[in-house]
Amino acid sequence: xxxxxxxxxxxxLASSAPAKASPQPLCVAHRxxxxxxxxxxxxxxxxxxxxxxxxxxxxxxxxxxxxxxxxHDAKLERTTRTRAGxxxxxxxxxxxxxLWAQVRERCELLNGEPVPTxxxxxxxxxxxxxxxxxxxxxxxxxxxxxxxxxxxxxHPDRVRxxxxxxxxxxxLAFRAESSLLVAAGAGLFHVSALSWYTTVGxxxxxxxxxxxxxVRRLQExxxxxxxxxxDRDEAMLKYxxxxxxxxxxxxxxxxxxxxxxxx
Numbered sequence: 001x002x003x004x005x006x007x008x009x010x011x012x013l014a015s016s017a018p019a020k021a022s023p024q025p026l027c028v029a030h031r032x033x034x035x036x037x038x039x040x041x042x043x044x045x046x047x048x049x050x051x052x053x054x055x056x057x058x059x060x061x062x063x064x065x066x067x068x069x070x071x072h073d074a075k076l077e078r079t080t081r082t083r084a085g086x087x088x089x090x091x092x093x094x095x096x097x098x099l100w101a102q103v104r105e106r107c108e109l110l111n112g113e114p115v116p117t118x119x120x121x122x123x124x125x126x127x128x129x130x131x132x133x134x135x136x137x138x139x140x141x142x143x144x145x146x147x148x149x150x151x152x153x154x155h156p157d158r159v160r161x162x163x164x165x166x167x168x169x170x171x172l173a174f175r176a177e178s179s180l181l182v183a184a185g186a187g188l189f190h191v192s193a194l195s196w197y198t199t200v201g202x203x204x205x206x207x208x209x210x211x212x213x214x215v216r217r218l219q220e221x222x223x224x225x226x227x228x229x230x231d232r233d234e235a236m237l238k239y240x241x242x243x244x245x246x247x248x249x250x251x252x253x254x255x256x257x258x259x260x261x262x263x
Contacts, residue, residue, distance in 0.1 A: 025240050026054035027255035027262055028133050028248040030229050031072065035250045038079065038111040040070040042124050049128035053252050054262040055160065056125055057133035060118055066141035067100035068118035074137075076107060080115060083108040096138065118144050122151045129263040131158040133226075133248070135191070139168055145177035148186075156184035162206055162226075164191045166198035173201065189226060199223060206248065215242050233258070 032044025033051060040058050048056045059072040071079070074094050082090040083106055090107035091098050100117075107115050114120075125132055134148065152159050159181065163169050169188045172178040182188065187203040197205045197218075204224030207214070218225050226246035227239050236247055236258055249255045256262065 024259045025244050025247045028055040028057050028246050029053040029252040030057050030248050030250045033252050041109050041111055041113050042116050045124050048252050049130040052262050053130050055131040055133045059135045059137055061095045061137045062141055063098050063100045065099050068144035070116045071095055080107045126151050133160045136163040142177045149181040156181050156186045159186040160189055162189040162191050166190045170201050212242050
């Protein structure tokens with residue numbers, strides 16, 4: 001049950017539940033089409049959707065005043081620079097220590113775009129047929145959750161919340177801003193690189209280099225299985241043969257060449 005208390009369960013625990021049918025894996029564009037565009041940029045999101053990726057994954061972190069921005073790293077340095085004409089340099093500290101006005105006015109992405117917010121990501125992806133893998137890097141603000149709930153209330157199955165922080169995911173089923181969307185079908189996927197996963201209350205797991213037995217037994221428990229980050233063609237074909245549900249990849253064009261007609 002999604003509302004069960006949080007618990008750690010080994011991924012290889014056997015079950016008599018029927019295995020999920022998965023004729024081909026769905027391609028998840030890791031940080032957008034990051035092989036061809038700057039990661040977590042609107043250009044990357046738009047390119048992935050234009051190519052026909054079933055889902056577009058992006059990372060969300062929050063500023064000190066609760067604005068959700070698309071950023072993988074805890075700090076701004078790697079993918080931003082000082083905006084041309086800015087009165088002051090782009091701050092180099094943690095995203096969580098900056099006010100949104102400072103980031104907006106002083107910073108731009110390395111490709112010249114403004115630093116995108118969750119509202120910007122929704123504006124790009126909502127009109128497309130691609131779903132969203134929203135990786136929460138920290139506890140989301142009510143505004144972030146409300147924006148997603150409002151945008152996808154009639155299509156909750158287009159949203160997957162993913163995070164390394166299982167407790168954070170479990171809270172989404174109870175928070176006022178997200179509980180309706182979660183109850184209606186938005187998925188909760190725990191991300192882990194370990195052999196133990198938090199599965200109680202989850203709809204799936206996103207794992208790194210699982211064994212074939214782990215994939216089978218997770219699916220026997222009724223869980224969706226996403227594998228990350230799969231960039232080699234032979235690995236894509238191997239995991240497809242194993243019946244995984246999602247392939248998270250930087251090489252979305254290659255993934256779609258193997259598994260077309262996603263959406």
